[in-house]
Amino acid sequence: MDHTRWLDAEEMRMWTAFLGAGTLVDRELDLQLKEETGLTHLQYGIMAALSDSPRGAMRMTELAERLINSKSGLTYQVGQLEKAGLVRRKPCDWTRGIVAELTDEGRAALERAAPGHVAKVREVIVDVLTPEERRVIADALGRVRDRLLEGEEGTCW
Amino acid sequence: MDHTRWLDAEEMRMWTAFLGAGTLVDRELDLQLKEETGLTHLQYGIMAALSDSPRGAMRMTELAERLINSKSGLTYQVGQLEKAGLVRRKPCDWTRGIVAELTDEGRAALERAAPGHVAKVREVIVDVLTPEERRVIADALGRVRDRLLEGEEGTCW
DNA sequence: ATCCGCAGGTTCAAATTTGAACTATGAACG
């Protein structure tokens, strides 16, 4: 009873490209960020998320969802950033909980880090693709992501 | 002197989709594998690589390259697999070094794990995309990956 | 009021990952 539909050559080509690119791109960005700014990609992600947020602050759980990370992982990394003086925790005004907020120093660090980071993102992926490819990937992988996010409703790690 | 070319909306859409899909797909596969077989995605990758190999065995360094992982990480995980009796280490015949080789038990475990794994890969990504999207992604991300692999010649972590 | 149940966060131990040192062995060369 082998009902398994194995991957054909073309499907496998896509799958390995996707996996390999994901791993390598991530590593490359991590190296560049650590090298130039001492931040990890995750830490940069946290700060970028805070900076994007309309209030300049986010609740821990929102952060965890947005960055797709476990709550305890976030607690740890926000702790690191707090030690470094880049982020501050404070009780949340508009609802129970705690928000993380960029300090002035944190905002400055992010602004210093951003140009190099964006340049690297362009170098390793954005500028390597054609506009058409970017469009297709945005649609296709956006769909993949959204389906997984939905399936996750109410899941809490 | 702000020469930074920031990402426009479309570029950002692609970038976040790529990042998000990468993270979520990886997590999903890890969960499924641990749940059904007790293996991590990395361990599955190691065993699959060994199984693919013409000799049914690979040198540690080859494995590290193929799986895009650090050497010490491999040492650790191969150690785990060895403890579990799924993999065996032995001195390499045709050149110095050590090869890892699937045991019979390991091969059996891989065969048990594969159908569920492939099904999940289809469910989360392969079957979510159209053939045309798969083709574009294979080409585009394959290029991204290969450029990074080249730039890495001689790098050893 | 009091008791549940739970959402938001944290803590803690265990597992994993990292990177830098370290060991060992084969290859090239005199």
Place this chain on the structure above:
DNA sequence: CGTTCATAGTTCAAATTTGAACCTGCGGAT
């Protein structure tokens, strides 16, 4: 042969990640 080098793997401590157990405040039902 003996020396020197580069390569293949391992080891070790430190950093990070995980998941489960644990606090805590709060709303609603009784």
